[in-house]
Amino acid sequence: MASFSQSLYVLALFAVLALWNSRVTMSRKLVELEAWSPKRHEQWMVEHGKYYKDVAEKEKRYQIFKENVEFIESFNANNKNLTFKLGVNQFADQTFEEFKASSLNGKKGSLGLMGMEEIKTPFRYENVTDIPETIDWRKRGAVTPIKDQKDCGSCWAFATVATVESIHQISTGKLESLSEQELVDCVRGKSGGCNGGFMEDAFKFIAKKGGIASEAKYPYKHVDRTCNSKKKEPVASIKGYEKVPKNNEKALLKAVANQPVGVDIEAGQKAFQFYSGGVFAGKCGTKTDHDVAVVGYGSTEDGTKYWIVKNSWGKNWGENGYMRMKRDIKSNKGLCGLAMNPLYPVAFA
Numbered sequence: 001m002a003s004f005s006q007s008l009y010v011l012a013l014f015a016v017l018a019l020w021n022s023r024v025t026m027s028r029k030l031v032e033l034e035a036w037s038p039k040r041h042e043q044w045m046v047e048h049g050k051y052y053k054d055v056a057e058k059e060k061r062y063q064i065f066k067e068n069v070e071f072i073e074s075f076n077a078n079n080k081n082l083t084f085k086l087g088v089n090q091f092a093d094q095t096f097e098e099f100k101a102s103s104l105n106g107k108k109g110s111l112g113l114m115g116m117e118e119i120k121t122p123f124r125y126e127n128v129t130d131i132p133e134t135i136d137w138r139k140r141g142a143v144t145p146i147k148d149q150k151d152c153g154s155c156w157a158f159a160t161v162a163t164v165e166s167i168h169q170i171s172t173g174k175l176e177s178l179s180e181q182e183l184v185d186c187v188r189g190k191s192g193g194c195n196g197g198f199m200e201d202a203f204k205f206i207a208k209k210g211g212i213a214s215e216a217k218y219p220y221k222h223v224d225r226t227c228n229s230k231k232k233e234p235v236a237s238i239k240g241y242e243k244v245p246k247n248n249e250k251a252l253l254k255a256v257a258n259q260p261v262g263v264d265i266e267a268g269q270k271a272f273q274f275y276s277g278g279v280f281a282g283k284c285g286t287k288t289d290h291d292v293a294v295v296g297y298g299s300t301e302d303g304t305k306y307w308i309v310k311n312s313w314g315k316n317w318g319e320n321g322y323m324r325m326k327r328d329i330k331s332n333k334g335l336c337g338l339a340m341n342p343l344y345p346v347a348f349a
């Protein structure tokens, strides 16, 4: 028979356990509260150098921030077996509508290729058979550091410049950062600076003018300004451009094996906005609204094939500014339409 003191001992043990348990619950609650105090937003503001004009604006941004963080956390929790993750980045205080309006291809770009004249070009890599398993033009010194288009729909200028910087390095051995602002200010036709534009117009402009100025001489201002091209000496030139046959990732592979290529994609979705790493394979359509440069390809240890994509949203987004996008998907249009309209500049021989 258990003694009275033994019973007391057991009771005391229970009491201690119960107390401990309630403390754990309490501290868990505290952690949750802590997570959702405006402190978390303030820390993020410091990290990203954000300022708001008044208290009302800060409160509004805090609510958007909170919703976005909740979206990101529940996406990651509910999609554990996806090949990519989302993260809280510099876009976390923007609504999806604001993000689409400021960081993609402006209003004109979102019209896609509608109304663009279909120009057929030769494809010089048609018969290429020497295609390495992987290629990363960054490792070959042909890619400049990640840039940031900021709140200007000038992705088309950044994608154009990225491919011209690369072909210039591949053909001359010199890596030179080139001017997006010159394209924003001077390329017209169907293109309109921060309102969006087309890589085709930009390649034509560079070829016709006989080159493009350096980033240093014609720096980026993220607004449309008066064209100041005549006074800026070109430092890199191209003969023209060619298109990769449409809807053909095999043809795209042949091209990227030889030089970085500009592509149109649909990036207007939240998983894209908050992509933080891995091989992106999110659901996206083919209503192209953004331009990027494909600077390589490869596959993961488990055999997932990907393209290496250089974006123009700064180094805080994605994998230090880059995204790996799933390659060789079922649709011949490529993930997010990336195989629909790839094109690349042609160097002077």
Ligand SMILES: *[C@@H]1O[C@H](CO)[C@@H](O)[C@H](O)[C@H]1NC(C)=O
Pocket (backbone or CB within 6 Å): 078, 079, 080, 081
């Ligand atoms: C995980 O992936 C498999 C196969 O890709 C899929 O069928 C399954 O629904 C996924 N599970 C979850 C929880 O998403």
Ligand SMILES: *[C@@H]1O[C@H](CO)[C@@H](O)[C@H](O)[C@H]1NC(C)=O
Pocket (backbone or CB within 6 Å): 123, 124, 125, 126, 127
């Ligand atoms: C590829 O090969 C075919 C058949 O020999 C030839 O007609 C075509 O001109 C070649 N293409 C290029 C770009 O060299």
